[in-house]
Amino acid sequence: MAIWRCTVCGYVFDGAEAPDKCPKCGAPKEKFEEIAGEAAELIERSRHTNDLHMKLTTFLRKVEWVSESGIEDNLDPGCLAIFKKAKEQAAELRQMIKAELQTHMKKGKWG
Numbered sequence: 001m002a003i004w005r006c007t008v009c010g011y012v013f014d015g016a017e018a019p020d021k022c023p024k025c026g027a028p029k030e031k032f033e034e035i036a037g038e039a040a041e042l043i044e045r046s047r048h049t050n051d052l053h054m055k056l057t058t059f060l061r062k063v064e065w066v067s068e069s070g071i072e073d074n075l076d077p078g079c080l081a082i083f084k085k086a087k088e089q090a091a092e093l094r095q096m097i098k099a100e101l102q103t104h105m106k107k108g109k110w111g
């Protein structure tokens with residue numbers, strides 16, 4: 001497996017060979033260059049981090065759902081305060097992750 005990048009539009013492709021045509025901009029196979037060494041490692045690491053962000057987002061959604069049940073249940077002020085805070089902070093973290101991932105996309109950091 002190798003990583004290939006379209007030199008026209010930056011599209012990244014995984015495969016033994018470059019694709020016949022760029023799926024994004026239609027550039028021919030010759031326009032692809034193989035990415036190796038540090039650049040390839042950086043792409044792998046970026047993908048790993050992206051994956052971690054997605055996992056965290058899933059957990060945070062669960063925290064929000066659980067907190068909502070607690071808020072509905074509303075047993076006493078102490079419990080309510082905890083569930084409200086958990087919900088708020090989980091939502092805030094999810095927003096931070098979303099914003100950070102958008103920054104990465106703009107920089108073209110992701111493969």
Ligand SMILES: [Zn+2]
Pocket residue numbers: 006007008009010011022023024025026027
């Ligand atoms: Zn392209």
